[in-house]
Amino acid sequence: MQLSSPKKGFLIQKSGFLERNTTDRAMKIFVSVKMVPDVSAPMQIKSGELIMDADRAVLNAYDASGVEEALVLKEAHGGEVIVVSVGPAKAAETLRKALAMGADSAVHITTEGMEGVESLDSYSYARILAAYYADQEYDALFFGKQSQDTDAGLTGSMVAELLGVPYVSNAVGITCEADGGFLVKRQGDSGQEMVGAGAGCLITCSNDMNEPRIPKLKGIMASKKKPLETLILGDIGVNAVDVQPKTHVTAYGEIPARQAGQKFSEGAVEDAGKVAELLEQNDLLS
Numbered sequence: 001m002q003l004s005s006p007k008k009g010f011l012i013q014k015s016g017f018l019e020r021n022t023t024d025r026a027m028k029i030f031v032s033v034k035m036v037p038d039v040s041a042p043m044q045i046k047s048g049e050l051i052m053d054a055d056r057a058v059l060n061a062y063d064a065s066g067v068e069e070a071l072v073l074k075e076a077h078g079g080e081v082i083v084v085s086v087g088p089a090k091a092a093e094t095l096r097k098a099l100a101m102g103a104d105s106a107v108h109i110t111t112e113g114m115e116g117v118e119s120l121d122s123y124s125y126a127r128i129l130a131a132y133y134a135d136q137e138y139d140a141l142f143f144g145k146q147s148q149d150t151d152a153g154l155t156g157s158m159v160a161e162l163l164g165v166p167y168v169s170n171a172v173g174i175t176c177e178a179d180g181g182f183l184v185k186r187q188g189d190s191g192q193e194m195v196g197a198g199a200g201c202l203i204t205c206s207n208d209m210n211e212p213r214i215p216k217l218k219g220i221m222a223s224k225k226k227p228l229e230t231l232i233l234g235d236i237g238v239n240a241v242d243v244q245p246k247t248h249v250t251a252y253g254e255i256p257a258r259q260a261g262q263k264f265s266e267g268a269v270e271d272a273g274k275v276a277e278l279l280e281q282n283d284l285l286s
Contacts, residue, residue, distance in 0.1 A: 027079030027176070029070040031103070031142040032129055032156075033063040035087050035094040036149040048251035059094045062144025064101075064212040066205040069174055070142050071102045071213070077176055079139075080104050086120070086128050088112050092228060099223035100215035106228040107132070114233065114240055121245035122150070126158030128243055131236045133163060138200065140182060145170050145204040156204040166201040172209045 037043070041056035059067075070081045083098040084107045085091045095106040109128055111120065133141060143156035160167035172192065173185030180199040185192055187206055197203065215223070233239060 027073065027077055027139045028137065029073065029079065029081050029140050029142060030133065030136065030138050031063065031066045031070050031081060031083050031098070032144075032159075033067065033083050033085050033094055033098055034060045034125075034144070034147050034149075035085065035091040036060045036147055039148055045252045045254055048253070050252045057090060057094070059097050060144050060147045060149075061212075062146055062148070062205060062207045064098075064144075065207045065209045066142035066144050067098050067101055067103060068210045068212040069171075069205055070140075072210070073174065073176060074102075082107065084109070084129065084132065086111060086125055092230075095228055096223050097215065099226045099228070100219040101213055102219060103226075105226055108228060108230045109236065110230055110232055119245065119249070120243065121247045122152045122154035122158060123246045124243040125155045126162060128233065128236070128238060129155070130159045130162035131238045131242075132231070133159065135236070139180065140200070141165070141202040143202065143204045145206050153204075156202060160202040163202070166197045167203075168195050168197050168201065169204045170206050171203050172206050174203060174205075174209075 035057045036059075037052050038056035038058045041053045043050060043052040045051070067081070067083060073079070074081050081103045082105050083095055083103045085095050086109045087094075089110065089112050091110075092108050095108055099106055109132060141159070143159070145156065146153035147155075157167060157169065168184040168186055170187050171184045172187045175183045177183055177196070182197050182199075182201060182203070184195045184197055184203055186195050187208065233243070
């Protein structure tokens with residue numbers, strides 16, 4: 001694996017996707033998952049700072065759909081589902097939930113104790129995940145199309161670019177093809193598209209794809225015995241300088257209150273002029 005200098009752009013020259021034209025090997029899917037704040041928990045903005053309950057963290061809903069879809073494919077065709085997360089020590093709880101859903105094993109790339117790294121952005125996560133996946137063998141990489149905390153929707157596409165692998169976004173359905181590739185039902189602006197992607201592709205999943213299963217007691221108990229590997233950045237050949245964020249949130253603000261509307265009487269001639277005036281003021285007459 002070779003990473004370019006972050007000052008000159010980013011590129012990983014090796015990608016570990018598999019040529020899946022054989023019948024003697026089970027399918028292998030990695031799913032990237034993220035620990036995010038519970039959006040149902042109380043939060044407030046004070047002096048431009050976002051204040052939330054740090055203990056109320058959950059599995060990102062879009063990633064949960066990716067886990068569910070990978071499990072559905074595994075149940076239909078056999079294989080292995082591995083979940084991967086980047087984050088602090090608490091992120092292991094998110095991985096355990098995915099294991100309780102049915103994933104086979106997990107990898108936690110910890111950010112605990114990282115010096116010189118501010119709040120990670122999409123670029124930071126992409127650099128870390130791409131460095132890890134570059135040394136893995138896989139049939140597909142599943143990501144949530146976005147995360148609930150930032151709604152940026154950038155990490156999956158960045159990882160695909162870094163690895164140089166086929167990429168399909170906003171999937172609402174995935175089926176396996178006989179040649180080892182995947183047929184992806186993608187939600188577009190004007191309807192759904194059917195997109196073929198070869199083995200080794202990266203797919204970002206919509207939360208409209210499925211209804212993620214709720215772990216049962218048996219799955220929760222079994223998850224405690226499933227392997228969860230913990231790595232630091234040095235284990236994947238990345239240092240803190242490589243993952244410095246490119247963007248920064250400078251402040252948070254409340255959503256402006258909506259102005260009260262005006263009601264006009266139907267058919268009143270005098271009101272017609274007022275309506276025309278309002279439309280003109282808001283450049284809606286062109």
